[in-house]
Amino acid sequence: MDRIIDTIEAIAALFVGLVAADIFISVMLRRFFSLQIPDSYDFGRMLLGILIFWGIAATSYRGSHITVDLVWAQANSRWKRVIDVFATLVLLFVVTVQTYTLFDKVQSTYNDNVLTFDLRLPTWPFFAVAWIGDVSAVVLIAIRTWRLIFHPEDIHDARIDQEAGSR
Amino acid sequence: MSPDTVAVLGFVVLFGLMLLRVPVGMAMGLVGVSGYAYLSGGGPALKLIGLTSMRTVTDYQFGVIPMFLLMGAFVSTSGVSRELFRAANTFIGHRRGGLGLATIVSCGGFAAISGSSVATAATFSSVAYPEMRRYGYPKSFATGVIAAGGTLGAMLPPSTVLAVYGLITQQDIGKLFMAGIVPGIFAMLMYMLTITVITRVRPDFLPTAPKSSWTERKAGLRDVWAPLLLFVFVIGGLYGGVFTPTEAGGVGAGGAFVLGVLRGRLGKAEIRASLLQATRTAAAVFTVLIGALLFGYFLTITQVPQTVTEFLTSLGIGRYGVLALIMVMYLVLGCLMDAMAMIILTVPIIFPVVIQLGFDPIWFGVIIVMTVELGLIHPPVGMNVFVIKSVVQDVTFSAIFKGVLPFIATDMLRLIILIAFPVIALWLPSHM
Numbered sequence: 306m307d308r309i310i311d312t313i314e315a316i317a318a319l320f321v322g323l324v325a326a327d328i329f330i331s332v333m334l335r336r337f338f339s340l341q342i343p344d345s346y347d348f349g350r351m352l353l354g355i356l357i358f359w360g361i362a363a364t365s366y367r368g369s370h371i372t373v374d375l376v377w378a379q380a381n382s383r384w385k386r387v388i389d390v391f392a393t394l395v396l397l398f399v400v401t402v403q404t405y406t407l408f409d410k411v412q413s414t415y416n417d418n419v420l421t422f423d424l425r426l427p428t429w430p431f432f433a434v435a436w437i438g439d440v441s442a443v444v445l446i447a448i449r450t451w452r453l454i455f456h457p458e459d460i461h462d463a464r465i466d467q468e469a470g471s472r
Numbered sequence: 473m474s475p476d477t478v479a480v481l482g483f484v485v486l487f488g489l490m491l492l493r494v495p496v497g498m499a500m501g502l503v504g505v506s507g508y509a510y511l512s513g514g515g516p517a518l519k520l521i522g523l524t525s526m527r528t529v530t531d532y533q534f535g536v537i538p539m540f541l542l543m544g545a546f547v548s549t550s551g552v553s554r555e556l557f558r559a560a561n562t563f564i565g566h567r568r569g570g571l572g573l574a575t576i577v578s579c580g581g582f583a584a585i586s587g588s589s590v591a592t593a594a595t596f597s598s599v600a601y602p603e604m605r606r607y608g609y610p611k612s613f614a615t616g617v618i619a620a621g622g623t624l625g626a627m628l629p630p631s632t633v634l635a636v637y638g639l640i641t642q643q644d645i646g647k648l649f650m651a652g653i654v655p656g657i658f659a660m661l662m663y664m665l666t667i668t669v670i671t672r673v674r675p676d677f678l679p680t681a682p683k684s685s686w687t688e689r690k691a692g693l694r695d696v697w698a699p700l701l702l703f704v705f706v707i708g709g710l711y712g713g714v715f716t717p718t719e720a721g722g723v724g725a726g727g728a729f730v731l732g733v734l735r736g737r738l739g740k741a742e743i744r745a746s747l748l749q750a751t752r753t754a755a756a757v758f759t760v761l762i763g764a765l766l767f768g769y770f771l772t773i774t775q776v777p778q779t780v781t782e783f784l785t786s787l788g789i790g791r792y793g794v795l796a797l798i799m800v801m802y803l804v805l806g807c808l809m810d811a812m813a814m815i816i817l818t819v820p821i822i823f824p825v826v827i828q829l830g831f832d833p834i835w836f837g838v839i840i841v842m843t844v845e846l847g848l849i850h851p852p853v854g855m856n857v858f859v860i861k862s863v864v865q866d867v868t869f870s871a872i873f874k875g876v877l878p879f880i881a882t883d884m885l886r887l888i889i890l891i892a893f894p895v896i897a898l899w900l901p902s903h904m
Contacts, residue, residue: 314748314751314752315744315748317751317755318744318747318748318750318751319747320751321538321542321747321750321751321754322542322747324535324538324539324722325538325539325542325722325725325726325729326726327722328535328539328718328719328721328722328723328725328726329722329723329725329726329727330726332715332719332722332723333723333726336714346532349532349535349718350530350531350532350535351530353529353530353531353532353534353535353538354526354529354530356538356751356754357529357538357754357755357758358529359751360751360752360754360755360758361755361758361759363751363752363755364752364755364756364759365495367752369752369756370495370496370497370498370756370759371495371496371497371756371757371759371760371810371812371813372490372493372494372495372496373490373491373493373496373808373809373813374493375491375807375808375809376491376492376493377493388492388493389493391492391493391494392492392493392494392495395489395494395498395499395502396494396495396498398502399498399501399502400498402505402518402521403501403521403522403525406518406519406521406522406525407521407522407525407526408522409519409522410522410523410525410526432526435526435529435530
């Protein structure tokens with residue numbers, strides 16, 4: 306399971322590298338050689354979408370979202386777990402609804418045959434890959450919820466690990 | 473229920489969810505969409521989620537955040553923080569309190585690349601603290617300097633918080649970055665002045681370190697020229713209009729990668745760690761951005777910003793009185809949440825008030841980021857203090873807060889000066 310989670314995170318990380326490479330190479334070619342990568346702009350923004358949704362999947366599982374830890378930090382370990390389970394269930398609900406509604410967007414992009422500016426490539430496959438990232442987020446959050454309730458020792462939460470380290 | 477009641481209820485639920493550790497972005501999105509659904513119907517509200525999420529993550533302009541995060545990650549994992557500290561140390565470390573001065577200078581240099589306060593504080597806790605302790609600097613002073621130096625991350629470009637402020641308020645991110653430069657340098661100078669004053673008032677409080685030879689100084693400079701050149705190239709390109717902010721971030725990330733590999737500082741493991749670090753932070757920031765945009769629809773439909781504007785302008789305390797109230801609110805909120813969450817949650821409500829009062833939006837961005845950063849170091853919470861405590865085990869919270877107190881006083885003074893003289897922030901962007 307951990308290997309799958311690492312792979313999902315690695316996919317997101319790969320896309321951040323691709324976005325940077327796309328922007329860097331296209332700016333350098335434009336400035337120094339007056340050349341342009343076709344659809345560099347469209348590729349850049351669609352890869353950005355993919356990286357963020359896949360990144361959200363990994364971030365949700367790792368528990369490294371931006372949170373307010375004021376109450377949590379004061380609670381004992383039993384209440385910490387209760388708070389974590391509640392927060393993760395809310396997260397699961399929100400991301401599930403988001404994934405459901407995002408499918409509409411992928412479908413409408415497919416139906417409207419939206420194309421990239423230069424190469425006239427269909428954009429729906431990019432949106433579909435981004436959407437799969439959101440599906441992964443739902444699956445990973447469900448796993449996180451399961452582990453939080455039944456196998457809390459398997460959870461590697463950024464904040465919990467940090468606390469353990471500082472002790 | 474009337475829209476006003478729904479708005480109040482919405483804020484109560486939002487704060488409740490956030491206190492129960494629901495991620496800030498998710499809580500904002502949930503409350504925003506639920507409130508919108510209650511007032512306008514479920515169908516349109518559900519459509520908003522898909523449209524807003526996809527539009528935000530595929531907006532090229534928003535790419536500025538992951539790109540500068542990646543640049544910072546590449547430079548950090550290349551070991552630049554240590555080199556910056558060593559270089560600054562060779563020049564000023566031998567003065568009384570010199571290691572403190574070197575920490576501030578290198579924090580400024582590092583902040584100019586990483587753009588994150590928390591990252592700067594965490595990094596220098598492991599780089600500068602052991603060195604200061606080795607020469608007998610008091611724990612409270614050493615950690616206080618690092619906590620204060622860390623706040624430079626939000627002011628000097630490329631500041632992630634300023635970029636997010638620009639995205640929310642639709643202000644020019646390039647101008648915001650430029651507006652942060654002079655106040656950032658001013659902050660560094662004032663922190664250094666604070667240390668100098670401490671050494672004058674209490675000459676025995678801080679020790680000196682051995683003086684470095686010119687050979688050591690040249691060696692120190694040789695290590696840091698490349699990242700400093702990259703910073704000048706990226707920010708210079710932005711200032712000169714050669715790059716858009718997103719392009720500047722991409723060029724910075726690409727440049728940091730090439731420099732790191734050529735100098736043998738970035739191997740496979742470091743590259744992987746940098747990409748992961750940038751991805752995690754970018755995903756966390758985008759989650760809050762999506763949530764904020766969804767919450768924005770709720771604010772629009774309930775007319776909260778208009779109500780707040782009417783209320784504050786009818787108080788009869790003048791525009792600077794209102795500004796003072798807003799800043800006090802940020803200082804209080806600084807005890808509850810981190811800088812990014814605070815900016816994203818409150819700016820959509822406060823920004824119309826500021827515009828109505830005739831303040832410059834770029835200047836206000838700088839002021840608000842400074843105020844929010846003050847929240848990172850002032851008691852009783854102070855996020856930077858917690859970060860330092862998690863890295864430095866042998867120091868108490870009260871010792872860190874004691875050490876940071878002189879710098880809080882300096883920050884207050886700096887804030888007053890910047891409010892009195894907006895030109896300090898606006899001079900550089902006015903020449904773009």
